[in-house]
Amino acid sequence: MKKILVASSALVAVAFAGQAQASEKISLSVSGYMEQWIGGASQDSKFESAGAFNSDTEVHFKGSTTLDNGIEVGAAIEFEAEGEASNNTDEQYLFINGGFGQVKLGQEDGAAADMTINAPNVGPAGVNDGDMVNYVSLNKTPDNAWDDGDDNKLTYYTPSLGGFRAGVSYTDDDGSEASDENVKNEGDNVVSAGVEYVGSFDAVSISIAAVGESKGEGEWYHVGGKVGFGGFTVGASYGVREAEFGKGKNVVTTEDDDMGVDFGVSYAMDAATVSATYMYAEMEDGTSTTGQDEFNGVDLGLAYTLGAGVTWKSSVFWFDYEGAATANDNDGFGAITGLVLSF
Template identity: 35%
Template structure:
């Protein structure tokens, strides 16, 4: 019950700033969403009992219900519900769902959602398919063993959880934000805690995020940057450390060109002292009219729990392209080469994959 009250109390407090007020019009939900269908062919190195030339389909489809109303006192109150439409391996069918109140003071949100570390993030330009979409077609662990792990995203966008967030208005291009998530519902590396945990003190809990971002333009040069920090509290038992994360991103654009990248480091992952991992990307892109193309490099280094200096590495080059066929209809394609390497117990094993992916992206 306390977890529910934390989020709702924040919204009530924001609403009382300008009370009393009456809604000018009842909120009416609009319908939207996206559908992404990808087909890929990938050739991956052989391994004992594993001889792949893989073809496959990946899909990401969501239906959005959203709406807002402006009260007589000028406050805007709204809701967003994002439902997963494809078959899901878990019982969860909601991606994000939250309510918000917005005014001159900024925006307060409460519900199941990404934190400000993700919402204010800037990354290398990736037209068409994102890095994690590409990596989904390459499975190094199948050849290197179950101990292999990798990071393919410089944000924590998989960490949707019940939270309350605040994002300030933009002042001279700068904005700040903060998120509190009592029971993180997503992953930090391999750290996963349940949103239904009865006693949060026995699990990783109390996740805090803080971020500052800048978006501005000088003489036709667009600049976007962010710096963010996250920390969780470890369980009381087990003599564990508090996991934390830092991320930073920068992107510069001019005359259709964009260049930039981002970096994420996870420290004391799983609460293990010194178990650190990081991932970064860098790229350059160009967009003109309906066409976009970008070249991106992704690198991940993950320390593995266990004796010695065990670690897993991942390297990925990808050439992305996109073509806007019409309103809400985009054709996307990518060529990529990836390498996974596992250095464990004195062994040094690696596997490579080369592939191509095409996809159709619909937004409605």
């Protein structure tokens, strides 16, 4: 497979040779966001209180040039702006756009992650976005889509035809976010794929997607959709991850599959959008205990645009976590608020 990828890259380079001389050199524009949150939660007394403050900030550099043959070639680099990690690069990849569709090569989310559709949720700590664990103690993070992250990969998206688009990604077994010497995929290649439909009929908009990944002897798959009418958006999604996913060849396991389902509705009115979202998830305990953890959660979200690039967001949530081991049982509620600055 590596020889095929190298040969393909060489053919692309030869095809573009001589075309870039008349085009403009790539200039990178700067964008990004800053999120600063404050809040608190009440949970089982056996767990320590989580921090009241949380943040997420990224700086993005992106630019492209158009060759004489009309093909666009560009680069995107995203940096995490907080933390003390030695390598704060989040994503970095090149992209090629043309009548044939789009090709991406580098460290970026795969087709399944890019095309996943979940239930509406506009708050900063929703039940289906993975951020609740910043404020309460959960043995496992509830989820229903398990992408392979920002490993080095090759991705191709078809052009949109009548609202339909497909994508596929291939991640080699030695991919990593920082160095090829750091093997993350444990000897397994990852194939990620998805198909979507996005369209509108009069005052109704529809988006539907089916995605999934294969790794080792197992797969995960996810289906989701949203319907918009007036100021309302209603959506739901369902995902299952087989117990064998990522376990390698010839592995016999008695573990159960993970699954998650969410439902939600949002309503936009002028500068404000509100949402209500529910999620149920079953997750392998991850210890010697036989059985699964179960999660039930509801959140109410608010997003209010204060001005250009400035949005106030808030979440109120309730949850109940029942562990296969009783030591992991937890329940409670919380409230989070803060600002998102986009630039």
